[in-house]
Amino acid sequence: xxxxxxxxxxxxxxxxxxxxxxxxxxxxxxxxxxxxxxxxxxxxxxxxxxxxxxxxxxxxxxxxxxxxxxxxxxxxxxxxxxxxxxxxxxxxxxxxxxxxxxxxxxxxxxxxxxxxxxxxxxxxxxxxxxxxxxxxxxxxxxxxxxx
Numbered sequence: 671x672x673x674x675x676x677x678x679x680x681x682x683x684x685x686x687x688x689x690x691x692x693x694x695x696x697x698x699x700x701x702x703x704x705x706x707x708x709x710x711x712x713x714x715x716x717x718x719x720x721x722x723x724x725x726x727x728x729x730x731x732x733x734x735x736x737x738x739x740x741x742x743x744x745x746x747x748x749x750x751x752x753x754x755x756x757x758x759x760x761x762x763x764x765x766x767x768x769x770x771x772x773x774x775x776x777x778x779x780x781x782x783x784x785x786x787x788x789x790x791x792x793x794x795x796x797x798x799x800x801x802x803x804x805x806x807x808x809x810x811x812x813x814x815x816x817x
Contacts, residue, residue, distance in 0.1 A: 674700050676735045676770070683742060689782055689816075694773040695739035698791065699732045701765045729762050729798040730754070733786035736770035737802045741782050747806040748782055752813065756800035760790075767791040772802070780813040781805050 676697040683693045710716060734751055743749035762768065772786035781803050788798045805813035 673702055676732060678739055679769075681739055681742075683740070686742065686745065689741050689746060689748065689774055689777060691774050691777060693740050693742075694771070695736045697732060697736045697739055697770045699728070699735075699768040699770070701767045726758060726798075729758070729768065729788035730756060730800065732768045732770035733772060733788045733798055733800050734770075734802060736772035737784045737786050737804055740772045740774055740784060741804055743804075747814075748804050748816070750805050750807045750813075751802060752781060752805045753803040754800055756798050758798050760795045760797050762788075762797050763790070763792075768797070777816070779817070780815055782816070 676699045679696040679698050681695045684690045733756075734754075738749045741748040767790075768788050769791050770786065770788050772784045774782055775785050776783035782805075784802045784804065786798075786800045786802050787796055788800075789796050806816065808814045
């Protein structure tokens with residue numbers, strides 16, 4: 671079964687070639703992925719997503735997707751999560767669409783720090799609040815300078 675990738679609803683970047691403080695993005699994840707991961711295939715006792723913690727991983731994932739879009743990850747290569755601190759405010763329901771939002775708050779020599787959220791599109795509940803640190807990784811596997 672295939673699921674659609676997150677849909678980019680909005681990206682606001684003041685310079686498409688560089689990341690700037692205040693750049694932001696909003697993405698949407700259609701319902702279905704969590705429900706799929708929480709069910710058991712063919713009567714099996716274990717859910718498909720067992721071990722991947724979909725109830726926490728999916729909200730964090732959509733917040734991270736928004737952060738990568740805010741940094742222009744496709745164009746800039748800034749798309750690797752280096753660190754994260756998050757608080758889960760409300761559990762995700764199996765059948766609700768999610769909205770991820772992220773905003774660049776700090777730019778360091780090798781990292782970008784963003785404030786991000788994931789929320790229920792159905793009722794606006796905040797599911798997760800996160801502080802995410804993204805980097806661009808070179809061929810040696812280390813964070814590259816962003817200058």
